[in-house]
Amino acid sequence: MEPWIGPEERKAVGAYLLSQGWLTEFRKTEEFEKMIRRYVGARYATVVTSGTAALAVALLSKGIGHGDEVIVPDYSMIASANAVLLAGAKPVFIDIDPKTLCLDFKRTKKAVGKKTRAIVLVTLNGRYPTIEEFVRLARKKNLFLLEDAAQSLGSRYKGKHLGTWGDAGIFSFSVPKIITTGQGGVIVTDSRVLHDRIRKIKDFGRIRSGVDEFETLGFNFKFTDLQAVIGIEQMKKLSLRVRRKKEIYARYRTLLKDIPEIEFIDTNLKNTSPWFIDILVPERKRDALMRFLGKRGIGTRPFYPAIHTQAPYRYLKKNFPVSQDISKRGLWLPSSSFLEDAHIRRISDTIRKFFK
Numbered sequence: 071m072e073p074w075i076g077p078e079e080r081k082a083v084g085a086y087l088l089s090q091g092w093l094t095e096f097r098k099t100e101e102f103e104k105m106i107r108r109y110v111g112a113r114y115a116t117v118v119t120s121g122t123a124a125l126a127v128a129l130l131s132k133g134i135g136h137g138d139e140v141i142v143p144d145y146s147m148i149a150s151a152n153a154v155l156l157a158g159a160k161p162v163f164i165d166i167d168p169k170t171l172c173l174d175f176k177r178t179k180k181a182v183g184k185k186t187r188a189i190v191l192v193t194l195n196g197r198y199p200t201i202e203e204f205v206r207l208a209r210k211k212n213l214f215l216l217e218d219a220a221q222s223l224g225s226r227y228k229g230k231h232l233g234t235w236g237d238a239g240i241f242s243f244s245v246p247k248i249i250t251t252g253q254g255g256v257i258v259t260d261s262r263v264l265h266d267r268i269r270k271i272k273d274f275g276r277i278r279s280g281v282d283e284f285e286t287l288g289f290n291f292k293f294t295d296l297q298a299v300i301g302i303e304q305m306k307k308l309s310l311r312v313r314r315k316k317e318i319y320a321r322y323r324t325l326l327k328d329i330p331e332i333e334f335i336d337t338n339l340k341n342t343s344p345w346f347i348d349i350l351v352p353e354r355k356r357d358a359l360m361r362f363l364g365k366r367g368i369g370t371r372p373f374y375p376a377i378h379t380q381a382p383y384r385y386l387k388k389n390f391p392v393s394q395d396i397s398k399r400g401l402w403l404p405s406s407s408f409l410e411d412a413h414i415r416r417i418s419d420t421i422r423k424f425f426k
């Protein structure tokens with residue numbers, strides 16, 4: 071999944087540099103934020119340096135930190151958990167639902183304890199659980215519901231954009247995401263109070279931009295106008311890209327449908343714009359399939375590992391059966407927005423040959 075940079079971005083960067091802008095965040099960043107908040111339907115949007123920073127700043131904006139526990143899924147991109155530690159709080163891992171690859175609701179509900187302050191609800195690859203259940207639970211238990219929608223730009227649930235169901239949501243603009251600014255992330259919320267804190271925390275805690283008086287502890291997670299001019303052009307192409315991603319997924323699904331060893335995760339393409347093409351195969355065949363495809367010039371990538379198996383969390387010594395199983399069976403197929411139908415056919419034919 072490579073970035074899609076065209077003449078529009080090149081022209082916009084050139085024009086910006088000729089305008090002698092100061093590179094750092096200013097008007098272009100505001101314009102980019104406005105486009106994002108309109109697209110997703112949120113009252114406020116604040117761009118920061120990365121999706122990881124967006125998660126940490128969102129937690130900090132709610133005063134979550136040392137001594138607090140935050141529920142995160144054991145299966146996600148590792149940043150979902152690391153950002154909790156960056157904010158100073160402790161991640162508590164919960165297994166996922168095999169149908170959606172998102173947090174399992176029953177297990178989440180059971181895990182809420184005295185120290186739990188927040189839930190990081192990851193909507194992986196634009197898929198979602200029954201979100202209202204999480205919203206209700208968060209309200210009832212007074213928890214901060216933070217949606218990690220890093221992979222969900224362009225995906226909706228019941229007509230409402232993912233990332234706008236919780237108290238706050240984040241998206242990422244790193245290179246492999248559906249649109250990119252090289253690096254970058256955004257926090258969206260409808261809360262004026264959170265929004266004000268977020269703006270301060272990303273700018274050293276300043277009471278307002280350009281004034282050296284600090285109201286809270288803050289850092290530097292500021293964006294740049296140089297990235298924003300690229301982001302603005304990328305946003306203009308988002309709808310086109312969302313449409314193509316859905317077509318690519320549908321084509322793979324049709325072409326691979328009758329191979330018994332391949333399992334697709336239930337995906338409603340009306341709502342979900344899959345970012346990566348993901349399939350499940352028998353564990354004992356995955357590596358051989360990857361090698362077989364690799365030899366024929368087709369790149370693939372195994373799913374993320376279960377987070378608790380990675381160095382920073384290995385001390386946990388816990389079992390998360392679904393997350394472990396999914397991470398061993400999952401495979402990402404070529405997912406570039408540039409894939410042509412003929413490419414998808416050739417990839418699918420090669421996979422079929424392997425299973426024969």
Ligand SMILES: *Cc1c(COP(=O)(O)O)cnc(C)c1O
Nearest residue numbers: 120121122147149150220242244
């Ligand atoms: C990419 C990603 C992140 C981290 O975003 P960065 O911009 O790379 O820091 C967090 N969560 C999920 C689910 C992601 O896919």
